[in-house]
Amino acid sequence: MARIHSLLAVAGVVVLAGCSAIGSGDPAPSASAGTVTLVTHDSFALSDGLLDAFEEESGLTVELVQPGDGGALVNQLVLTKDAPLGDLVFGIDNAFASRAVDEGVVAPTEAQDAFEGALVPVDYGDVCINVDHAWFTAQGLAEPVTLEDLTEPEYKDLLVVPNAVTSSPGLSFLLATVGAFGEDGWVDYWTALKANGVKVADGWSDAYFTDFSGGGGGGPRPIVLSYASSPPSTVPEGGTEPTTGALLDTCFRQTEYAGVLEGAANPDGARQLLDFLLSDTVQDDIPVSMYMYPVSETATLPEEWTAFAPLADEPFEVAPDDISKNREAWLALWSETVIG
Amino acid sequence: MAVDAPTRPDPVLATASGRGRVVAFWSVAVAVPLLFLGIFFAWPVTVMIAQGFVVDGQLDLGGFADVFSRPRTWRIIGLTLAQATLGTALSVLLGVPGAYVLYRHTFRGRSFLRAFVTVPFVLPTVVVGVAFRSLLVDGGPLGFLHLDGTFAAIVAALVFFNYAVVVRAVGGLWERLDPRAEQAARALGASPWTAFRTVTLPALTPAIASAASLAFLFCATAFGTVLVLGGLQFGTIETEIWIQTTQFLDLRAAAVLSVVQLVVVAGTLVVAGRARSRRERALGLTLPSASVRPLRLRRPAGMPPGDGHGLTLVATAVTALVVLLLALPLVNLVVRSLRTGDGWGLDHYSALGTTGGSLTVTVWQATLNSLRVALDATVIALVVGGLVALVVSRRPRRAVGRRAVAGLDALFMLPLGVSAVTVGFGFLLSMHHPFGLPVDLRTNPLLLPVAQAVVAVPLVVRVVLPVLRAIDPRLREAAATLGATPGRVLRTVDLSIAARSLGLAVGFAFAASLGEFGATSFLARPDRPTLPVVIFRLIGRPGPESYGMALAASVVLAVLTAGIVAACERLRAPGAGGEW
Known part of the structure; x- marks a missing residue:
């Protein structure tokens, strides 16, 4: 009896070994022109298929880094600003926006409504x-x-x-x-x-x-x-x-901002991804997937929001x-x- | 292992090349773990702490005076020590009877209970917070106790987490302890209590000290438990480091507190090490079958009064009560995971096959990720931890050597006592092009199992070490006298006996890796999150569906852990044991 269990366990280990994380040959992410890395908070989400559609259209591969929420997100960006964690950040809110800008974490932008000329509002x-x-x-x-x-x-x-x-x-x-x-x-x-x-x-x-x-x-x-x-x-x-x-x-x-990171390996890709976040495809999805209101005036809100979730x-x-x-x-x- | 002795050694050649090999083997056995710990623990932690002490290239220790002049700092240190001491003491007081019942007796459902008490150890603290608080909140099933948000609730949760650590560590040794010594004491007229106090307890002391030091480190660095159950009025050094780092970006204060934490942890290890080594010796070990008795609640016919049956009854009653108390939050969790919008159902479980509209993967994929990472982490931890245990089990003749060995033992316990925030931020700062290498390890999938292995190594050491130390040195001497080379002694005596505790070590390392959340939350890549990370994300999202999914996913994690721990128990060869 005990021997059978041991055999089963050993067999299980061998099967598992075939799919270990190291052994599964994950291609190391590279900062080639084809990859753009989005640094964002734990609550970032988009409906299934939206990011895939963007990748297909732009030819870019999107990598996500989600190192924490609110203050933890901004503080990690501040500490790693000499070797940034990615290309674009999304999810800095107005409570921490000033710190991000003052510390020089995000690159200046020409967008009209940008906060301090660096952070673009995406939702609120x-x-x-x-x-x-x-x-x-x-x-x-x-x-x-x-x-x-x-x-x-x-x-x-x-x-x-x-x-x-x-x-x-x-x-x-x-x-x-x-x-x-x-x-x-x-x-x-x-x-x-x-x-x-x-x-x-x-x-x-x-x-x-x-x-x-x-x-x-x-x-x-x-x-x-x-x-x-x-x-x-x-x-x-x-x-x-x-x-x-x-x-x-x-x-x-609460307003959530996005911005291209200073020292980004792929600033062009970051800007494309930012435009995508501001497009109505994503803006329409934001209430459903992130429970926030889109900044775009042309985006449509879900019915129950217009009925029961006024601002x-x-x-x-x-x-x-x-x-x-x-x-x-x-x-x-x-x-x-x-x-x- | 790498040591291969020629089967028929030429006597002269064997001594020369054999000695060279022995030296080479021990050098590797010391160097590999040290390198591992240095690169993946000491260095990131140093880099992070240095952020707080080095200002514009100048060393600035002014933070100490500043932080120590705040009355808050002293309150926090006091609270940390109070919580950890009480949590550890209660875990030991309750855990020792538990070890006696679960490892010294046989009864139906014993393996289920052994696996069951391990579940709390791996549950994410956010989930335990939910399970505990919804019991204790006013109007909840235990609301009449008015414990919500109290110091007592935190201590209770700490015991909830650490009970298994004590039960398994002590039980592993107890089940193999030769009962004849105690029987002899009884035959000479000692009462059951006296026999236990003077014979059994001293033999168990190393295991108890070892378990207590593990429990103390876990209690002293508890983070989520303290925040969810007590809030900041019961803040500890750990929660304060988190706040100073992630909220205030006051790296000076965080660095000072990290040093304080290191001092507290090192102090604990020294005390525990003393308690252990004073009692540690070769023990009369036996097969569990020789020492384990069926659990009888009624006095067997023909047994005289004063046979110790009363002690067994007390231990059984205490253990039954503890198991009931452990079960309450867990049952509560299962019940809540079955509650849907208006009634009851398995809706949240069927949602586990989806991303819940908010995750980057389905919960099942995250489960698979967790298993893969845990497997890698376990392999790394076994190799590194096994080597450390082997080195530390030696008793060098010179005092310097003995101190070095004790130091090495304590060194590998440190990762349990250092803040996950410090380690996590340290990884982010140090793993970009480490040592000038052109790789960004921060996003490398390898870093996650490595980070988890750092936490699992000390657990493997604590499992394997007592087994190696309890080996009678005469066994080795006999083997050598019979002509075995040092390499062969190592293989046939040390390794074959240590291998018996492999199942326990695998189970412990696997469980620790599955449940690890602190460093993981900093390193897990969103396309491959682990189960605890997914649970954390789900529970933080608005919407009852996400919440229900988080609870269902926690039940999956609990069942998975219990299953793996139970399987590992079976993996043990007869006569195996050791601390968990």
Whole structure:
């Protein structure tokens, strides 16, 4: 018996050896004119076949490098700027855009709407407070509307937000409060939120799926920090309306940029790939595959987005330079105030 | 191995060329692992730490004064030590009875349970976070305990991860321990407890110390567990290095903290090394069949009271409770992976054959990638780890030599205790044209299994080493007296006995590689992501479908691990053992 098992195991090892990663003869990527490397965040995705179509059309081979999210992505680009990780970067958001430009990570461009003449906006979205309609209906409680409402006693212990230090929507919400209450007022606001029982979860998924009552995980809290585009995915099967909604007076706008990396081996390829990201083929796909809004005005939005995921008319704003200058200090102050 | 002794040696020639070969063999055995560790661990880490200490070509150690003057730093060091110490102590207290029940007894379902307790060890921390938090959150099944976001929850999760480390490390030795010594003590009138305390426990001490040092290193460098379950108020050195590096780009602070981490880790290794070597000696080992008894909950008829049956019952009760507690989050995970939009079903599992609209490959392809990478990593780890264990198992006559051997042992444990962020960023900085070679190793598919092997090597060493050390030196002397050349002694004594622990070593290395996420997340190429990377990406994406897929993929990872570990247990030749 034992011998048979050993034999099987040995046979298994031999079969596996045939397909080991080293043995499978992967051609080493080269920086030849035919390859363009896109450095992007973990959430980058396009529907099946789109990149293939681009490769076929342009004759380029696209390599992806996804070294992390938000700050981790930008900081790796800063550290490797003498030997860049690729040709084009996509996914630097407005919280980190200034650092990328100041550190000289991206090459200048002539595009009209480029941020500081280097980073081209590709998509955007609103980070907003979401509420569980079903919960509030069942409790017979009026839903909050503004950021101030969240400090009212009737909403005590109902809000959960992701950590501003470890999560990029969390940082966006911190920036929303800075935009709303000013540099002098946001700390007081968070003190009031804390007194009103705000819960801080590590990341967005943790907050939305574990703590939030409307995210499918059946958590205890009916108010969560999420995206303006979250409600459409809570339309129940057979239903016509989502069970959650976004509060459009509580939003911060996140813009995601792309730019050709300084020192890129294939800057021409990078520019072609950038044009492709801005083409309506990709722009139409962005809501479906990345849950963001396309920057192109000629792109079409999915039906449920036009119905259930409107953007804020006047999202809160903080100048990128201010973010760049104060981000670390704000985060330290936020930690001190909220985490203790 | 490379040493081949001529079958019929000419006595004079054999001594001259034989000695040359022996020297050559040991040189290679020391040099290969050192080169490996130097290139793929020490160098990247040094490059990364140097970023924080070298400013414009000048050494600047001002960071130390700066970082140590922050009260936060001291709080973080204190929290790290507290979490790791408590997590390790509890893992040992619970794990030793577990080893007794699972490795000293036979009962139905034993191999299933042995594989089952290993599952938590490889689960991605994001998933464990979900499984734990949805149990503990207010209104959850264990919400009444009010543990969500507490220090206790973090410690519980650390024990959840490390229980298997202790059970397997201690159990591997215990099942081969000759029971006659304890029986003799009992015959001379010692109570079961006294016999255990004075005979068995001292014999197990090296294995316990070894397991505790592994568990301590895993606890002290836990990252995702701490963040998801406790948040930043319970931040450790590891989470702080991550924040300073990836969020604040304060490389000076990160470098100082990396040095602090190294000091803590080195200190742990020294203490563990002392505890081990004081007790380590050749043991009376036997076949498991001679020492293992059927597990009986009722006192067998005719056995007098005071026969130690009470101890067995206590150990069984503790182990049953622990297995139940381990099962809760895992069952919760399975249940949640089956929950669909409005009901229950296998929808998330059938989605594993797709990219979920967001991945670069399907989950099954990622699973295959993981297996391939883990296979390569295991082979590398076995070769390197095997050589290290062989060298470290020697007892040089001179004190200098003994210290060198102990140092080598500790050196190869370091990768478990150094922040994955430091290693990952270090790879990115150092592997572009390494040593002026015209290759960019950063995107080379080879780097991933190598990086995982760096973490798996210390585990292989801990498995193989106790077996080699427990070999009675007289066995080697006898072989030599009978005319065997040094090479032949090595092959017929050391290698053949060490090979018995191969199954355990393969299982451990494979499991560690399958679950590795820290360095992998920096190096995995998107066209070939591993399973934990895919799970991480899915769980971070908006949309309940991605979330469900992530949970289903985690269940696949758990089942895969349990299957491989169980298969490796069977691979063991009779009489094999050693630490896991």
